[in-house]
Amino acid sequence: MKLRIATYNIHKGVSAFGRKAKIHGIKEAIDLLDADLVFLQEVQGQHDHHAEQHAHWPQVGQHEFLAGESHHSAYGMNAVYDHGHHGNALLSRYPITSSVNHDVSDHAYEQRGILHAVVHTGTQEVHCFVIHLGLFAASRRRQIQALIQTIQRDLPPDAPLIIAGDFNDWSQRLSHTLYQQLGVFEAFDVDAHHGASRFSVKGMKQLLSGKRNRHARTFPAGLPWLCLDRVYLRGCRVSAAEVLSGAPWNQLSDHVPITATLEYPDAISTDIPVTSHEQA
Template sequence: MKLRIATYNIHKGVTAFGMRARIHGIKEAIDLLDADLVFLQEVQGQHDQHAVKHMQWPAQSQHHFLAGETRHSAYGMNAVYEHGHHGNALLSRFEIASSANHDVSDHAYEQRGILHTVIRAPAADVHCFVIHLGLFAVSRRRQVQALIKEIHTSLPPDAPLIIAGDFNDWSNSLNHTLYAELGVVEVFDDGTRHAGIGSMPMRVAAMAGIGPGARPKIKTGRTFPAGLPWLRLDRMYVRGFKVEAAQVMSGAPWSKLSDHVPIVATLEYSPRQA
């Protein structure tokens, strides 16, 4: 079983301050990705002001609109305000067997959630977690611990797993915890940073981040800001799959649609790695 997956923060389908609607262009671009699973952040479930302000604003919630007639969708409402709400969403070509949203808000000023869906893929059920972590490092650490607890509590230890979204982790400080606790691999990790340790002095290997007790130094994709991606904010971690390819979709049309650009990866189901 091969899966093509993508993660994308769509900035609510509008430009900065909501001046222009981009949701139709985002739908066209997502369709061009030809992904089986699309992990979305900042999806507008409802926005009464945008609906009045912008011509041809979709009558449906954005996750339904983006799913169209060819995909199933699930939505987790996180941020609620007077004129609407937004959150995370998953688009899937396969049946969505179950969906649950977990509130991981760390303080009153940031409403965050983790959307957990189970996908009926051809070879196995796949557990998918859509992530959008907080802006503060202490919040992100607590939210990742909540994610780990949920996975350990509700998933079999060998269950195929995909965690994707906007981690806001520009320092790459969460990789070690996710690798150690969940046995996942980030899609841009080609394994070369963990090879050849036997021929290195332990001190040199530790400095390189590949020795026992060392923290893996994985160079994930640059996805923000969209016009000139520099910060490594968006990630995709997998378990039970071999990563065949991973790519940041920079340039046109992506540079004009959101403040992030998407990541796309091709996976091969590999239960021996689960």
């Protein structure tokens, strides 16, 4: 089985300072991705001021608007204010059998949550976690531990797993913890010299060696430099991964999206080397 996925911070569907509505262009661009699963951050569930200021502002939450008729949606409300709220969302071409939002807010000035949705593809259940971590390193470490504890408590150790979103981890310090405690890999963790499979003993030793891996550069959208957005995986193989920089993505949000094509065990051998590439 193959799944095409994407992760994207949509900046609440507006330009800087909310002066221009971008949500319609974002929907058109996401539709063109033809992704089975889309992990979204900074999704506006409601914003009364934008609805008043912008003509044709969606009458429903952005997660429902972006899902349209082709996808199901789940929404995790994180930040709540007088005129609305925003959070994380998952769009899925397959039925979403359950969803729960875990509050991992670390202090009063940043409201953060992790959305856990279970998707049934027809052949298996895939556990999807949509994540947007805090701006402070100590907060991110605590939020990652909360994620790990939730997964270890609620999921079987071999359950197919996708963790995707905006990690705000510009120093790239969180991956080793996730590798070690969850047995995951990241979509761009390819050993260019050896082509080692992430499911081989050699591949896992390389991930746990402590060496910094090459994650995708996704921020800022005009000239992506920082590696803020990630896709961590378990129970599948990545046959392709790319960063979608350039037009129209550099005009829609302050991040650019990542896409990846995943292959699940009914169609792969775990000894096949994993390949991926980054598009400049």
